[in-house]
Amino acid sequence: MGKMTGAQAILECLKLEGVEIIFGLPGGVLLPLYDAIYDSDIRHIIVRHEQAAAHAADGYARATGRVGVCLATSGPGATNLVTGIATAYMDSVPLVAMTGQVPTTLIGKDAFQEADITGITMPVTKHSYLVKDARDIPRIFREAFYIARTGRPGPVLIDLPRDVTVDELDFHYPDIRLPGYNPNLKVHSLQIKKAAAALMEAERPVLYVGGGVKYSDGHRELLKLAERIKAPVTTTLMGVGCFPEDNPLSLGMLGMHGTKYANYAIQEADLILAVGARFDDRVTGKVASFAPQARIIHVDVDPAEIGKNVRVDIPVVGDAKSALSELAKAVGEKPWSPWNEKVAGWKGEYPLCYATEGESIKPQCVLETLYELCPEAVIVTEVGQNQMWAAQFFTHRDPRRFISSGGLGTMGYGFPAAIGAKMGCPDKEVFDIAGDGSFQMNIQELATAVVNEVAVKVIVLNNGVLGMVRQWQDLFYEKRFSSTTLHRIPDFVKVAEAYGALGLRATEPSQLEGVLLEAIESEVMTVVDVIISPDEKVSPMVPAGASLSEILELEEAVPSREAQRAYAGSSASEILELEG
Amino acid sequence: MLHTIVLIVENRPGVLVRIAGLFSRRGFNIDSLTVGATDNPDYSRMTITVEGDEVVLEQVTKQLNKLVNVIRVSEMDPKESVDRELAIIKVAAKKEDRSEIMQIVSVFRAKIIDVSPRSLIIEVTGTNDKVEAMVRLLRQFGIKEMARTGKVSMVRGTKAVGP
Ligand SMILES: Cc1ncc(C[n+]2csc(CCOP(=O)(O)OP(=O)(O)O)c2C)c(N)n1
């Protein structure tokens, strides 16, 4: 391919990796690279804060399954990426983050805008590179993309000193040679046999499914397996959408704000098949009393996850999709059982529900209405109550249509991630379900969305407070609302308008449907300010450190619309009883 | 319990930091760590002794295996392996103590590698226990300075830990 500069080589690598979009923001040491970007077909989106570049690349990756790419200059640009990289790391999102660096001759001299970004990000990257020679660029980029997307995906950082982007090299894209990196994809047939036998023997099985199923595209195989053995399925926050929530076998989400019936099923199960999930403390509650009667089969592509938090009886290392497909073949058809009846009974008795008295708009109702109006929407969330309501009250039926910062719980993630998701899936309706606090953490990205004509719809569930923290103060700190009231929320409609976006507002229940319809029909960046009460709670709830059986109902009254749909007909009477 | 792990790692800048960082981040306790060349210039060999139960050991091994620059991780079975440590010890050596010190040196098959009017430098090689025993005996004379390499370990017989 002949001689080219390091900067040109970088763009050539990105092209060879199929990259179509980069989110970034330039700076001094990146001038040579940005000069090459000027001539490139790859689209570059300027963000207004580098944190948003990382989140946008992450949202793009989660929505499309491709590797997301972001770029920031040395020093402050690079450190601004850190939260976004950590967010991607915790949720195993394939990302390549490029950072500018001072010239190799100045590294270690506290040069202007020097930061040791490979050092700073070491604990939150799957791998990282400091390029010291332009000739290494092709090898390093090829390896970086390969490492980011294979095995358990994750972010890889490439630090690019200015001089290596200027130096010339003979471009040659080498084969990958990584003797120390061998992701275990192939599942062991003996382990599958053992797992299948355990599933056939079990009387009270539960499938507990995490993001690994989404990343391996294993949702069809999951459905097949679950339906064959009639096993109830619960998902983690990362797994939301991997199993259709309107399927009778669905238990919805488990854990701290999971459904009562998912948590009860876990506690009563005699066998748990965990797939691509990592027994996070928000899922297990008190780990010592998690699933006390169950044998555990754990399928994970990352061997280090197996046995990390709970003891495992049958480990299966490998890709979730192949494991599920093998398991579905290895098991026989099972009949609807007394266990299924018992679980169905819990579903009828303890549906997700919320109180409907009062004048104000119910946040739960916002999500239910949105589902009815736009069931195919991609739902991205911020963090807090908004996130939990979005997980609970929108009926999720597809993987990659629910995008949320789970492991790190990053406020400010949702909006830039929604921009990335929309750019990756321009034909889908993308909503960011936001809190007023979270939205203000990356609200400047309205400019990015408007300039690039990205029609994301932000629905702010505006309670005027840092609601999730306040909920804990309400329940566990005698309503001492220390520093959770935001006092003055900017007028989001005017803010939207100031940036050139459409601003809409709903203050009363009667306005809700109309405003949501207007947002759905809008073809531009839209912010919907939905005024809700600061006293709304996320319910049910397992208090921190308690066992899953100790799940509390904070809001009793009307079952969710999904519960009503599920029980329409035969058991409608039970629901009426509950309402009364 | 102390476990000995041998690693073959790529000989690249930053590898040591990745490994040390992993131990501190995950709360594993390193007792000793040595790094040195192998026969192949592309790889280095590390011997790490780590404190913890079987569960900790399993996590350490699995987490180390995830590092891209780590080629091989093997736990050493104490019965199936040999290990050595080297120490050099500067010990105060008054005239009247010299002969006793020399005796200890010869019993331990150690060596005196530097002599000066008031002190000697002794080199001792052996298992961790042997080095410890020698140090204990020399303490009575006054140890002025000590440098120890930490343990290196190798499987007995023809089996090899290599890349
Ligand atoms: C960057 C960051 N800072 C702080 C927190 C702690 N935190 C978790 S939820 C929450 C409140 C979020 O408020 P808002 O976005 O308004 O959402 P709400 O809970 O009110 O729906 C806070 C402060 C966090 N998760 N992320």
Ligand SMILES: [Mg+2]
């Ligand atoms: Mg709020």
